[in-house]
Amino acid sequence: MSVAIQVWDLPLRIFHWLLALAVLSAVVTGEIGGSLIDWHGRIGVLILGLLVFRLVWGFVGTSHARFTNFFPTPAKIKAYLKGHWKGHGHNPLGALSVLALLAVLFTLVGAGLFANDDIAFEGPLFPLVSKSLSDKLSAIHYYGFNVLAVLLFLHIAAIVFYAKVKKHNLVIPMITGRKIVPKDQAIEVSKFGIRRFVVALSISVFVAWGVESGVQYLSPAKAAPAVVQSW
Amino acid sequence: MKSKLAIALLISAVSTAAFAGAAEDLQVKFRQSAYSFAAWNASKIKSQTIDHPETFNKDQVIAAANAIAAVANSGLAALYGPGTDQATGWKKSRLKPEFFQKQDEVKKVATEFNQAANELQKVAATGDIGAIKTQFGKVGEACKNCHDSFRTKDDK
Numbered sequence: 001m002s003v004a005i006q007v008w009d010l011p012l013r014i015f016h017w018l019l020a021l022a023v024l025s026a027v028v029t030g031e032i033g034g035s036l037i038d039w040h041g042r043i044g045v046l047i048l049g050l051l052v053f054r055l056v057w058g059f060v061g062t063s064h065a066r067f068t069n070f071f072p073t074p075a076k077i078k079a080y081l082k083g084h085w086k087g088h089g090h091n092p093l094g095a096l097s098v099l100a101l102l103a104v105l106f107t108l109v110g111a112g113l114f115a116n117d118d119i120a121f122e123g124p125l126f127p128l129v130s131k132s133l134s135d136k137l138s139a140i141h142y143y144g145f146n147v148l149a150v151l152l153f154l155h156i157a158a159i160v161f162y163a164k165v166k167k168h169n170l171v172i173p174m175i176t177g178r179k180i181v182p183k184d185q186a187i188e189v190s191k192f193g194i195r196r197f198v199v200a201l202s203i204s205v206f207v208a209w210g211v212e213s214g215v216q217y218l219s220p221a222k223a224a225p226a227v228v229q230s231w
Numbered sequence: 232m233k234s235k236l237a238i239a240l241l242i243s244a245v246s247t248a249a250f251a252g253a254a255e256d257l258q259v260k261f262r263q264s265a266y267s268f269a270a271w272n273a274s275k276i277k278s279q280t281i282d283h284p285e286t287f288n289k290d291q292v293i294a295a296a297n298a299i300a301a302v303a304n305s306g307l308a309a310l311y312g313p314g315t316d317q318a319t320g321w322k323k324s325r326l327k328p329e330f331f332q333k334q335d336e337v338k339k340v341a342t343e344f345n346q347a348a349n350e351l352q353k354v355a356a357t358g359d360i361g362a363i364k365t366q367f368g369k370v371g372e373a374c375k376n377c378h379d380s381f382r383t384k385d386d387k
């Protein structure tokens with residue numbers, strides 16, 4: 001007997017699909033450049049907000065969202081590879097992939113906030129660092145994308161592998177939140193706390209707003225447009 | 232006599248070493264200056280049309296567009312002599328060595344930049360902020376095309 005249980009809470013699913021859409025848009029706008037580079041920057045700030053939300057949600061979200069519940073220890077990975085893992089959320093290998101993706105995205109966004117393209121674009125925190133440091137961070141931002149591309153390839157390849165070989169659809173649960181499991185293993189996750197959600201959302205909005213608009217308070221002289229003289 | 236010859240040889244050896252690549256370094260210095268000056272003017276156009284359109288000043292935008300076009304039309308190709316990928320101006324050049332093997336592509340991206348800059352100059356003269364923004368984006372794309380093909384992403 002199999003039953004459908006809730007595995008991914010709604011905020012987590014919205015986070016996932018918004019992040020996928022935002023990363024795709026960031027790649028496209030970054031590749032085209034021109035006028036779209038400003039959108040690349042704005043999308044980067046949105047991604048920062050999403051990542052901060054996920055970080056907080058990893059402590060206050062429902063059980064499968066919490067880092068402590070899926071943190072992949074070597075013992076867990078070993079057990080999983082031997083086929084002894086019986087959980088419903090991120091399996092230990094998937095958890096490695098999740099943490100790597102989050103770390104690389106944080107690095108890309110973090111570097112991008114200080115980056116410049118030597119044309120007419122500067123990240124929102126560019127005024128806080130020297131030009132040569134900004135150039136180094138721009139290179140990290142650029143080359144770091146290759147690491148992200150590899151991880152995204154593995155992420156999608158794993159989903160295809162699960163669907164084709166293990167006959168396990170991972171995409172539908174990420175849309176509906178529900179997964180079909182044997183009845184004797186059915187452990188429903190609790191409903192997410194709305195107050196906790198508001199706290200997580202507030203923190204992420206505050207951080208995103210802070211980097212987008214807060215630099216003028218940290219470095220007012222550099223952020224103000226220059227006054228142009230008549231000569 | 233022998234010691235004088237030795238001194239003369241030493242002086243010529245040292246001066247040759249000191250001036251080796253001086254012409255190349257100067258070319259890199261000039262071109263880095265040219266693009267920095269263009270970037271400064273680009274930042275003014277961006278500030279007055281995109282980031283703070285309330286500060287739009289037609290004359291200043293025209294002046295900035297004229298300056299970018301002047302840089303583009305100044306004959307920058309003369310600053311890309313052989314060996315300048317290894318030379319140092321204000322800092323080490325980030326020119327990729329393949330610049331010298333792909334001259335057809337170089338000509339293509341360089342011509343695109345010139346045309347985009349000339350068009351920006353024309354559009355700026357009309358004072359139409361929307362049109363300036365659009366053409367400004369095209370100049371940025373032209374910059375990016377060359378950077379993507381012929382400029383390393385970090386210091387060599």
